[in-house]
Structures are given as C-alpha cells and as structure tokens.
Amino acid sequence: MKDAITIYVAQDNGExxxxxxxxxxxxxxxxxxxxxxxxxxxxxxxxxxxxxxxxEVLENGQGELPDMGDDEAYMLESLPHATESSRLSCQLRVNPDLDGLVVRIMPEA
Structure with missing residues (x-):
C-alpha cells in the first residue's frame, strides 16, 4: 500500500x-x-x-469525493466565485480516493 498520494494545484498559467x-x-x-x-x-x-x-475541483482523482456537509454547502452558497465543483479544502481529508486530485485555489472576493 502506498504511504502518500499526489495532489495537483492548477496555476493561472496552466501549469x-x-x-x-x-x-x-x-x-x-x-x-x-x-x-x-x-x-x-x-x-x-x-x-x-x-x-x-x-x-475548485478540476479532476476528482481516483474515486468519488466525499459528500458535502451542510456547513460546507452553506458557506459555498454565500461565495461570489463558487462553481458547481467548488469545495472547501478543509473538508476534504487526504485518502487514497483523492490520488490525482486537481484543484485550483479560488479568489476570496
């Protein structure tokens, strides 16, 4: 079993x-x-x-993302830049299903 997974952060320049x-x-x-x-x-x-x-989750990785809780959904509803694939990164626990996850850090305002 692997002891780590890989997560990718998409940059504005495409890298x-x-x-x-x-x-x-x-x-x-x-x-x-x-x-x-x-x-x-x-x-x-x-x-x-x-x-x-x-x-913003651009690619899910190896499996499905965990379901969104009510607190997370409520916070995302209030954000001007939220998309259908927005998540709070604090609510995504590192696990094997996230191997290959690609995210883009969203602006605050």
Whole structure:
C-alpha cells in the first residue's frame, strides 16, 4: 500500500504543481496546501465557517469525493466565485480516493 498520494494545484498559467500528501497523518487538503506555502488563509482552522480555503475541483482523482456537509454547502452558497465543483479544502481529508486530485485555489472576493 502506498504511504502518500499526489495532489495537483492548477496555476493561472496552466501549469500544475505536484504535491505529495501523506496518508498516515489524517490531513486535510487545506493542511497540505498550507504546508506547501500556497496562499490559503484558513482563518477558521478547518471548521468550514470562513471559506478562505475555497478550491475548485478540476479532476476528482481516483474515486468519488466525499459528500458535502451542510456547513460546507452553506458557506459555498454565500461565495461570489463558487462553481458547481467548488469545495472547501478543509473538508476534504487526504485518502487514497483523492490520488490525482486537481484543484485550483479560488479568489476570496
């Protein structure tokens, strides 16, 4: 069994930055982004109440994304840049199904 998965961050210039995300630490995608110094504020610390970790999922990876909870859905409804594939990266836990996930960090305003 693999001990890490790969997550990609799409850049505005079309490039994709490859990140390694360990499977044994119960991290969220938000924590992986922050650890790799991407501009994710995560003001609420992963509680799904600030939306400063908003990403657009461009490709799901190996499996289905986990279902969205009510708090996450409510926060995304209030965002001007939300799309049908928007998620809060704090609510996506690193797991084997996310291997190959491609996200784009969304603007805050």
């Amino acid at each position: 994709r930055v490859e990140l390694e995300a360990p499977l044994d630490m119960n991290l969220s995608v938000m924590e992986v982004l922050k650890a790799n110094e991407f501009p994710v504020q995560a003001v609420c610390g992963g509680m799904a109440i600030c939306a400063t970790c908003h990403v």
